[in-house]
Amino acid sequence: MDLLRLAAVGSVDDGKSTLIGRLLHDTKQLFDDQLAAVAQASARQGTHAVDLSFVTDGLRAEREQGITIDVAYRYAATPTRKLVIADCPGHVQYTRNMATGASNADVALVVVDARRGLRDQTRRHTCIAALLGVRHLVVAANKMDLVDWQPRPYHQVIEDMAALADALAIETVTVVPVSALHGDNVAVSSSNAPWYGGPTILDALESVPLRPATGGRERPTRLPVQWVLRQPGGGRAYAGMVSGGALAPGDPVVVLPGGRRASITSVTVADRVLAEAPAGLSVAVELDTDLDVSRGDLLAGPVDLPSVTEHLEATVCWFAEGPLHAGADYRVKHTTRVVPGRVVAVAGRLDVRSLALEPCAQLDENDIGTVSLALSEPLVVDDYRENRVTGSFVLIDPATNATVAAGMIGPFHLGPTGTTPAPG
Amino acid sequence: MTETLDRPLEHPAGVLPYGAHARGVDHLDLLEAHAIFVMREVAAECRAPVLLCSGGKDSAVLLRLAEKAFRPGRFPFPVLHVDTGHNFPEVIAFRDRRLHELGERLIVASVQASIDQGRVADPGACGSRNRLQSVALLDAIDEHRFDACFGGARRDEDKARAKERVLSFRDDRGRWDPKRQRPELWHLYSGQLLPGEHLRAFPLSDWTELDVWQYVAREAIDLPSIYFAHSRRVIERDGMLLAVSPWVQPRPGERVSEQTVRFRTVGDATCTGAVASEASTLEQIIAETAASRISERGATRADDRFSESAMEDRKREGYF
Numbered sequence: 001m002d003l004l005r006l007a008a009v010g011s012v013d014d015g016k017s018t019l020i021g022r023l024l025h026d027t028k029q030l031f032d033d034q035l036a037a038v039a040q041a042s043a044r045q046g047t048h049a050v051d052l053s054f055v056t057d058g059l060r061a062e063r064e065q066g067i068t069i070d071v072a073y074r075y076a077a078t079p080t081r082k083l084v085i086a087d088c089p090g091h092v093q094y095t096r097n098m099a100t101g102a103s104n105a106d107v108a109l110v111v112v113d114a115r116r117g118l119r120d121q122t123r124r125h126t127c128i129a130a131l132l133g134v135r136h137l138v139v140a141a142n143k144m145d146l147v148d149w150q151p152r153p154y155h156q157v158i159e160d161m162a163a164l165a166d167a168l169a170i171e172t173v174t175v176v177p178v179s180a181l182h183g184d185n186v187a188v189s190s191s192n193a194p195w196y197g198g199p200t201i202l203d204a205l206e207s208v209p210l211r212p213a214t215g216g217r218e219r220p221t222r223l224p225v226q227w228v229l230r231q232p233g234g235g236r237a238y239a240g241m242v243s244g245g246a247l248a249p250g251d252p253v254v255v256l257p258g259g260r261r262a263s264i265t266s267v268t269v270a271d272r273v274l275a276e277a278p279a280g281l282s283v284a285v286e287l288d289t290d291l292d293v294s295r296g297d298l299l300a301g302p303v304d305l306p307s308v309t310e311h312l313e314a315t316v317c318w319f320a321e322g323p324l325h326a327g328a329d330y331r332v333k334h335t336t337r338v339v340p341g342r343v344v345a346v347a348g349r350l351d352v353r354s355l356a357l358e359p360c361a362q363l364d365e366n367d368i369g370t371v372s373l374a375l376s377e378p379l380v381v382d383d384y385r386e387n388r389v390t391g392s393f394v395l396i397d398p399a400t401n402a403t404v405a406a407g408m409i410g411p412f413h414l415g416p417t418g419t420t421p422a423p424g
Numbered sequence: 425m426t427e428t429l430d431r432p433l434e435h436p437a438g439v440l441p442y443g444a445h446a447r448g449v450d451h452l453d454l455l456e457a458h459a460i461f462v463m464r465e466v467a468a469e470c471r472a473p474v475l476l477c478s479g480g481k482d483s484a485v486l487l488r489l490a491e492k493a494f495r496p497g498r499f500p501f502p503v504l505h506v507d508t509g510h511n512f513p514e515v516i517a518f519r520d521r522r523l524h525e526l527g528e529r530l531i532v533a534s535v536q537a538s539i540d541q542g543r544v545a546d547p548g549a550c551g552s553r554n555r556l557q558s559v560a561l562l563d564a565i566d567e568h569r570f571d572a573c574f575g576g577a578r579r580d581e582d583k584a585r586a587k588e589r590v591l592s593f594r595d596d597r598g599r600w601d602p603k604r605q606r607p608e609l610w611h612l613y614s615g616q617l618l619p620g621e622h623l624r625a626f627p628l629s630d631w632t633e634l635d636v637w638q639y640v641a642r643e644a645i646d647l648p649s650i651y652f653a654h655s656r657r658v659i660e661r662d663g664m665l666l667a668v669s670p671w672v673q674p675r676p677g678e679r680v681s682e683q684t685v686r687f688r689t690v691g692d693a694t695c696t697g698a699v700a701s702e703a704s705t706l707e708q709i710i711a712e713t714a715a716s717r718i719s720e721r722g723a724t725r726a727d728d729r730f731s732e733s734a735m736e737d738r739k740r741e742g743y744f
Contacts, residue, residue: 001450001451002450002451003450003451003454003455031716031717031718031719031722032717032718033718033719033722034719034722055583059584059587059602059736060736061602061603069602069603070587070602070603070605071587072583072586072587073579073586073587073629073630074579074580074586075579075580075630075632077634082451082635084630096607097605097607099607099609100589100607100608100609103609103610104610104611226461226464226465226468227464227467227468227493227494229494229495229496229497230496230497231496232496239464239493240461240464241457241460241461241611269460269492270491270492270495271495278449280449280453280454280457281449281453281457282456282457282458282460282461282464282492282493295468319607331616333612333614334612336465336468388610389610389611392609392610392612393612394607394609394612394614396614396616400618401606401614401616401617401618402606403606403607403608403609403614406607406609
């Protein structure tokens with residue numbers, strides 16, 4: 001069975017939690033006792049019908065306020081796919097939680113209130129999802145029952161979303177007219193929209209092409225070393241998750257940042273010997289040469305080597321309440337290495353309406369912008385668009401240990417690979 | 425992942441392809457890989473981790489994953505059982521057998537000791553000690569200066585758990601604050617702590633009950649016998665089948681009957697219910713799990729029935 005990770009995003013009150021609740025309900029993923037609890041909670045809040053948003057709004061404060069504060073993870077399975085669903089909060093205040101939910105997603109399920117169309121927050125979320133590497137959108141034009149299933153608002157959502165997706169280098173967009181409240185076109189086709197002949201939300205999620213990610217032998221090999229295992233015979237094995245390409249016995253590797261070379265002699269998961277380990281597996285490898293390799297080092301294939309650098313240009317999502325400005329010191333966690341770093345410059349801030357980068361001196365909470373960082377030790381990095389693992393980092397406030405920023409390495413880039421960046 | 429490998433797999437003699445799907449990676453492979461990654465990351469970043477083991481199926485899976493993460497070395501942490509004293513003997517036998525096989529160190533934190541020391545009030549011979557586990561756990565964390573506890577909690581178990589990060593930070597009294605969770609992006613888990621804080625790490629966060637059973641079958645993981653259908657004397661109480669034991673005795677009007685049951689979860693014997701079931705093999709249990717209409721905790725845990733926020737409230741007090 002395949003694993004598809006999806007993030008439900010969009011503005012507050014457009015109906016994300018209700019849509020996820022509906023999706024789970026109509027695919028029989030809700031247990032009878034969970035449904036009974038939802039019905040009870042709905043009654044207590046004075047809601048007339050069963051409010052399916054209570055399925056994912058699991059915190060007391062969320063049910064009281066009728067909003068989603070933090071990501072809820074829910075699980076569903078179709079005959080071919082296990083779905084890991086991150087229901088993300090819509091409020092600007094909780095953008096960091098939305099980014100948490102979207103960072104590992106293969107597809108974004110964007111929920112739009114068809115009456116209101118795309119809002120700033122819809123654009124911000126879609127933009128963050130795209131920056132984080134999501135290349136497929138399934139868009140629910142929701143609350144179609146409230147516009148009497150007229151096709152015009154639906155077509156407006158298509159038009160606006162297509163323009164946004166173009167600017168963000170999204171590969172596929174499927175817009176579905178739905179009523180999450182009543183279940184039209186969520187898992188079951190609706191007769192309310194005879195003018196619509198496309199897929200339901202569930203159909204669309206089942207047919208999203210899975211991310212080729214960083215797997216496959218044609219991709220550059222990356223193994224960040226997490227842990228060194230001592231072998232009974234006195235040798236050592238280097239453990240970590242394959243984060244690019246695939247590893248097999250006989251493959252030559254370069255140990256970075258040092259640059260020494262060796263060949264892989266074995267790839268194992270505990271007592272199981274593998275002929276080949278594709279990206280995504282946690283393995284241990286042995287080398288034919290006795291080298292000094294420790295946590296934080298990276299094993300790379302000999303072609304398409306990553307950069308070893310003490311200087312990063314990156315796009316960051318800023319999460320802290322206070323501003324980010326030049327001169328501030330943070331810890332940078334990148335793969336399995338943590339190094340001190342200083343913000344050298346804040347170059348620009350993204351305007352989510354125009355998608356243009358405007359010059360600025362600092363980033364405020366929930367801003368997306370570009371920065372340069374000076375590191376006190378080198379990191380072994382790729383461009384984020386080439387590799388989500390070796391191209392990403394977080395900034396940690398050394399005083400509080402709070403994670404204050406998500407960073408994507410490389411020049412700011414929203415458009416398709418190979419075209420001129422900086423739209424607007 | 426549907427991506428298949430580009431080159432044909434030619435295996436040297438004796439080298440097997442990964443898993444049953446020689447040319448692909450399935451959801452269990454990815455869940456396993458992520459769990460191993462989390463365990464190695466926490467072991468590397470934290471000073472004194474410990475693995476919590478109830479003797480149930482989720483901790484049996486955790487122990488198997490720890491082998492995958494750290495063998496041929498020893499686990500870089502001991503194993504801790506928070507013992508309510510209200511145990512199923514089969515579970516304690518399993519715990520001791522498994523730890524002996526692994527050759528790893530077991531620490532037992534006893535709720536009875538907390539009661540004897542006056543740290544918590546005795547709920548009485550037949551009262552549930554489930555909630556009291558938080559005190560014994562926090563005392564053990566203090567005594568051994570643990571800074572990270574691996575637990576087998578899964579997000580599909582409960583709506584508050586569904587909101588919890590893989591690394592869940594707790595203050596000096598073990599309390600979870602759902603509004604102050606750290607953003608957890610990509611696979612960048614930050615295990616850095618302030619003095620007095622500790623963290624709970626949940627490598628099985630994205631696993632469902634069905635995933636656990638499929639993995640148990642795939643890996644031929646040993647489990648306590650009470651997970652499989654067997655004949656047992658039970659009392660029906662609050663819609664649950666409670667096993668008759670020294671701590672669970674019929675109240676006036678209740679009837680003891682002999683039924684064929686199995687357990688879906690393992691916890692304090694006073695609040696863990698059995699389900700009527702004839703499923704005695706892993707295949708039958710997987711089929712039954714896939715078709716179940718009642719959630720795992722809903723069917724078996726009296727402690728979650730008190731209120732809509734039962735789990736959130738316990739977590740705010742330091743529960744697992």
